[in-house]
Amino acid sequence: MTNAAATRPALPLAFPFTALVGQAELQRALLLAAIDPALGGVLVCGPRGTAKSTAARALAALLPHGAFVTLPLGASEEKLIGTLDLEAALRESAVRFAPGLLARAHEGVLYVDEVNLLPDALVDVLLDAAASGINTVERDGVSHTHDARFVLVGTMNPEEGELRPQLLDRFGLLVELATPRDAAERQRIVKARLAFDADPQALCAAFEAQQRALAQRIVAARAALPALPWSDAVHERVAQRCIEAAVDGMRADLVMLRAARALAAYEGAPAVSPEHVDAVAESVLAHRRHAAPEASRRHDQPNANHQDTESNSSADKNEQGGQNDQRDWGELAPEPVAATSVKGVIPLPAKKR
Incomplete structure (x- = not known):
């Protein structure tokens, strides 16, 4: 040396x-x-x-x-x-x-x-x-x-x-x-940090076995990653989550698939499942979402907005006239029009009997 x-x-x-x-x-x-x-x-x-x-x-x-x-x-x-x-x-x-x-x-x-x-x-x-x-x-x-x-x-x-x-x-x-904001969690964080600052070698030694196991797990997951398959059900779940979030483009779909595959590899699963998609979806969509969470949930019921609109419209019409149920959808209620006398109009010839 x-x-x-x-x-x-x-x-x-x-x-x-x-x-x-x-x-x-x-x-x-x-x-x-x-x-x-x-x-x-x-x-x-x-x-x-x-x-x-x-x-x-x-x-x-x-x-x-x-x-x-x-x-x-x-x-x-x-x-x-x-x-x-x-x-x-x-x-x-x-x-x-x-x-x-x-x-x-x-x-x-x-x-x-x-x-x-x-x-x-x-x-x-x-x-x-x-x-x-x-x-x-x-x-x-x-x-x-x-x-x-x-x-x-x-x-x-x-x-x-x-x-x-x-x-x-x-x-x-x-x-x-x-x-x-939890007092017990804050105490655990501070105690861990103080223990590391006081004796870094001792804390690292205490977690050495866990660290080594996790490092090996990362290496194994990297090796398994390319061979993990995903089904059409996984693709469908990804598409649904991205549509609900109203994301722009297709990058969210691709990232969500890759993240779900990485999670499956980390867990040692034989294939990617829709549950893996759900587990990673929020971290993929959080910065890409254009729809509010409430709107995303309503997306699961595509006829809900249409039915609500029709219901409110029917209620309003019933309050106004009470006869709207007999008309075709879209028909307007008759409105009175004032008669106006028009001079100088040539009268039509009478029909022969």
Whole structure:
């Protein structure tokens, strides 16, 4: 071991993923994205102090390579995607690619805090790479393509600005966090955090077996993912949920199918079921829904609005005339018209008998 290696500071331990308290929905979304990064990442909305970054770092520790890369708000596009290696160009007169943050995040987690404050162009590039798993750079005389399969985790506080709908739709899953209001849950969260701060090694050792089992489960789910079948019933359930939410386009259908398949793989199921679809639907639709939940439920009764309208219309008509039941639908009630004397009209000849 060299002196430099001996003096290099060790990376800080991450809080164990299995020790997180009160974050079941966020944990499931992160695990689904880890099993299938092509989902497009997870957008986490919530106030400060709700363990968003802690959960993202904890997930990275479960992955085989464990890379955790943070994209700063002031980063340039070149820093994100990579660019020409100027030193090599000047020293060797060679055109060489200098990797960016996307390359560093390969097989790990790319974390973007306050993603809603990034320039739209940068978010667009980020989401493209997250969904495709490939980063292509063509600039400054460089044409380079490399794998960039990573779990994208973006966070935002809605009070500090929104994402454009076009960009919001491209995030695979959305999780909304809130400050816990239950006293017992708050105590459990604080106790776990204080225990980690006091002795990180001891807490990590206490959860080592659970961490190892979960990491192996992710690897097994990734291997099983491509072979999992889904039936027409699953497709029908996905279509129904998306129609009820009045989503735009077909991205929600595709993401919901992939998320349901990832959940089935995580659970070790032999096939994707409609129940898997229902389990992931809300995290897929939360940021894409245009219909209110009440309207979504009424969609299950397509004749309800029509019947209500007819019933109200009939009641109004009965109150007004009491004779509307005898008329055809759409017939108007007769209205009196005042007779007007018109002069100068040529009388018609009388009919011959």
